[in-house]
Amino acid sequence: MNIKLVLKSVGLLLLCEAIAIIPSMAVSLIYQEHNTLAFLDTILILIGVAAPLLMIQIKNKNMYARDGFAIVALGWILMSFFGALPFVFSGTIPSLIDSFFETSSGFTTTGASILTNIEILPKGILFWRSFTHWIGGMGVIVLTLAILPSLGARGMQMMKAESPGPNPSKLVPRVGETAKILYGIYVIITIVEVSLLVLTGMPLYDAFIHTFGTVGTGGFSNMNLSVGAYNNVFAEIIITVFMFISGANFTLYYYMLKGNLKAPFKDEEFRSYFGIVAVAILLITLDTNAHVFHNIWESLRHASFQVVSIVTTTGYATTDFEKWTMFSKIILFILMFIGGCAGSTGGAIKNIRILLLFKIMKRELLQIIHPRAVYAVRLGKKAVDERTLAEVLGFFFMYITVFIAGVLIISLDNLDWGTTISSVAATLGNIGPGFGIVGATGNYSSLSDISKLTLSILMIIGRLEIYPILLLGVPSFWKRVSI
């Protein structure tokens, strides 16, 4: 491993974090909240840590895949650690483990919270809490669409397999240029959503908070009842649409800006994402109409919002879906594993992998019927190579294995089945709320410190698509350090 390069890169990330704290400090100054020092101290500490790392002289500029994974893994953990300091310093979340949980949840765009009463927190602190979603979402877009493909990183290679849809590595020749275009799209979407939410009558501050939570598919709100607190149908529709947009591949929007308005519907992953959302809304609308709301429009309203919120791994709520039937809850639980599209801010396994897994399953069955025939798994019109298919199958096993390992650790808290299982699914998949104690109106505050720390790590594991964090545990990952 090129340890010097890794350390210097992490230093750069921490310097960026110091800069990213400034807007939140400004909000706290505007609202005269007397906790500006909590932000300032954090900025100074970050600069103090980043400065020596940035001064490291690098002789060997070669960067291999594992160096990239190390930067991403260490970067995400350290940013969550230092990002937690404003909560600790301001006394709003005194426990370091709780603050780390909340900040990991922010940066990974999970939206799981240990706060029992959000509304009593200062506006500057809540702004920072939600702003981490926006940074995290941007980080992931750039990570999955610009940086990781250029590292030839396993699992991300799938992007290349996608033929009718856009090929991310060909958006523009250089990583830096790609990142700029994606940043631009991300900022435009953000501005449009904030403006639309303000038009529905939502206060500007709240509009920002909920836009950060939407475009990053995070889910932090400044209201205890989440989006349901406003009981504002127009705001709900806007947030539903923007959650859906943020759960799709961002390169599709680049192609749309270029004039190819049909790009999404030519993309097989987008079509399957759209189909899964439509079927889930239909089933839950019928089920909640029969057993919960007894009103088809009310059922459609909450079913649409909740399905899109969960499948995009955002986690906002307009109603307490804990009170729905087990059938509707199981549908939401399944959506927690599917997640958004590749190249979106959404988490979990992702639609493109699910799509390929079912195509592989179909091929296995056909192969038995016609043992001598040769079948290719196609995405759009192009055959997907066998190496990619093996990686997708391997990813699925790893995801389930990490999920099961997480469930085993959380089970030490001796909670009910729904809480034990869904808390792991909701953090590993970066959704936020689960069922039971951690349901729509609940939170993660009553869990043990061991569980909170485990779930924080699971959020980061899920966000970085399993490999980077697991690699930190492989001894040979650290060997052959080049100096």
Added chain:
Amino acid sequence: MNIKLVLKSVGLLLLCEAIAIIPSMAVSLIYQEHNTLAFLDTILILIGVAAPLLMIQIKNKNMYARDGFAIVALGWILMSFFGALPFVFSGTIPSLIDSFFETSSGFTTTGASILTNIEILPKGILFWRSFTHWIGGMGVIVLTLAILPSLGARGMQMMKAESPGPNPSKLVPRVGETAKILYGIYVIITIVEVSLLVLTGMPLYDAFIHTFGTVGTGGFSNMNLSVGAYNNVFAEIIITVFMFISGANFTLYYYMLKGNLKAPFKDEEFRSYFGIVAVAILLITLDTNAHVFHNIWESLRHASFQVVSIVTTTGYATTDFEKWTMFSKIILFILMFIGGCAGSTGGAIKNIRILLLFKIMKRELLQIIHPRAVYAVRLGKKAVDERTLAEVLGFFFMYITVFIAGVLIISLDNLDWGTTISSVAATLGNIGPGFGIVGATGNYSSLSDISKLTLSILMIIGRLEIYPILLLGVPSFWKRVSI
């Protein structure tokens, strides 16, 4: 498909079933239970159905893999259907769906029951109920070790991948000879266990019932409290040992009979099976000692029995493990997915696949660290070919997919999380009891007919290792019928 050959083979299976009912009829005569007609009528119906099928003239004697799958799938479904008739005719289980559930559960060696009071049933009927385990267990051994490998059936090919352990296709050159040897081993194990149980003071009838449940890894008892009813430590130890024996690859015993007494410990799958059992017993002993029994020997006694009972997919109980902590329950839940070894009477995913999946996972991580290195996945000293690895990965995805589809259907009953999830895991994996309503002291009687039928099909899907039943749903499976 060679439909004539399939139908004639199914006819032969049904004739065998008619013969297999005779011992149960004899038991009912010995105990003078006045329900002999229920058995006799079933035998006559079976002969009436089998006779015309057996008279089919076959011109084309070519048998392909899909013909084999069709025979197995249709055979198992029809045997469960006709095997249910003695329960219906005797009035002991009047509902045909309930009887079908109980009989599928018997033949698939699951052991899940819809009976609320087992002890009031006639001895002949209970003998038939348990005898289906013994037939099912024998059927599976022969199926997985003798017939399927010769069909080149997907997923079963793994047996060939096993190098240090015995190679089933080479036991003896012909399928028929292999089957005879395996039958012999199966009968010897049965006789030894019955004798030992009688020595502990268990009545002969009860010894037969529990031996059928043990060697078939089924789990049906004639007592409401299962093995716990005897509170007999020696019987528990004997049953534990024989469950463990029945959960291992039967070809190992052939090699041991041939004088190679170290065969099991040279076999990597057996070592991993042994290791998993040991670790699970250790963890649950410590956990139940701290939270349930507060007595290390009592904890070890119940932990050992329960771990072996679940991992071998038998499902006997000596204590109500529903009262254990979530940690112990989650360990048992994980064991429900691991199951026995390939070539055993145990069900679920099987140790050899789990072992290979973890080896694949390790390789994926090493491959990232050293992208240019070529790693082979080895079992013993031999490299496993990539096609087999892809099949194992595909099998895992199919197993989880069928599990999730099952959970979605069962969720329509609107039961609790523990029951909803574990009832599917416990039937698909051929275990029997789950948690919640279907726990150690519960049963499946209160579930809806749709759920009972779904779980019956899941038992057969799990028993036949997913493919045969799924293939029945593929249109092209039925095409190109040769006459």
